[in-house]
Amino acid sequence: MPMVLGQNQYGKAETRVVRVRRDTERHEVKDLNVGVALSGDLSDTHLTGGNDKVLPTDTMKNTVFAFAREHGIDSAEAYGIRLARHFVESQPSITRARIRIEEYPWNRITSAPGRDRFVGADEIRHSFVRDGSETRTTEIVWEHGRARVISGLQDLVVMNTTASEFRGYLKDRYTTLQEAYDRILATRVSARWRFSFDACAGASEPDWERSYTQARRHLLEAFAETYSHSLQQSLYAMADRVLTHRHEVDEVRLSLPNKHHFLVDMEQLGINNDKEVYYAADRPYGLIEGTVHREGVTPLIPVD
Known part of the structure; x- marks a missing residue:
């Protein structure tokens, strides 16, 4: 048949x-x-x-x-x-x-009303957060009559379409990466922050809902308002902003994978691509991680 x-x-x-x-x-x-x-x-x-x-x-x-x-x-x-x-x-x-x-979809990152921004009036016009991307997290450890609370978020996808560079780095015979003077900077933020709250000390609990909302806002504002020479610089600025404005937080740990966007070479097609069309690469990717804490505070957030 x-x-x-x-x-x-x-x-x-x-x-x-x-x-x-x-x-x-x-x-x-x-x-x-x-x-x-x-x-x-x-x-x-x-x-x-x-x-x-x-x-x-x-x-x-x-x-x-x-x-x-x-x-x-x-x-x-x-x-x-x-x-x-x-x-x-x-x-x-x-x-x-x-x-x-x-x-x-991406939403524009906005600053708090009436507050001066770090790098002028234009940065909000090129900073975005992807809709519905993140998951709120919290971890509570109760041990020996004390509570340790670590809250945070994961998979908060953000992007700056300008105000980012990467140059002046080490080079050896295996280096092919070209220096970038104006690049897209995008990452998927995973953040954890540890509260100073100690139930044993009889202190009143923080306003957990407001604390989360404000910590998230400060992460976004710092990302949007930092002229970034490296993702490491953005990481520190984001953690520092949370610690500066949220006094109930003692320590912030961030994990920032670099979501690479490569300019598509259309020269062989006879098309001029002037920083408008990009390929969003999935893997491999750079992974930047770090902890920022108050002076005199022992870091306690575990490293994955």
């Missing part, structure tokens, strides 16, 4: 494209995960290995980036329609294109 090739498709999955609009007073960010699947007259490819009707998946990836640069991303829907239509209308062998898009 002969075999029959049934429904089939091929494509490029999970192309992460980040589009930054810099031609407005405030930067605008669109962060998408794009999947492309194409179907059509592709039987020969499966049966004989002929590739004369196959558009390479690498070309699909390049098209995703190129359309983000040439046409912009006003909405995921409009962008997806434009891509799908292009693949079908530009390739006679392709009769169906499916575009699936996940969009990761």
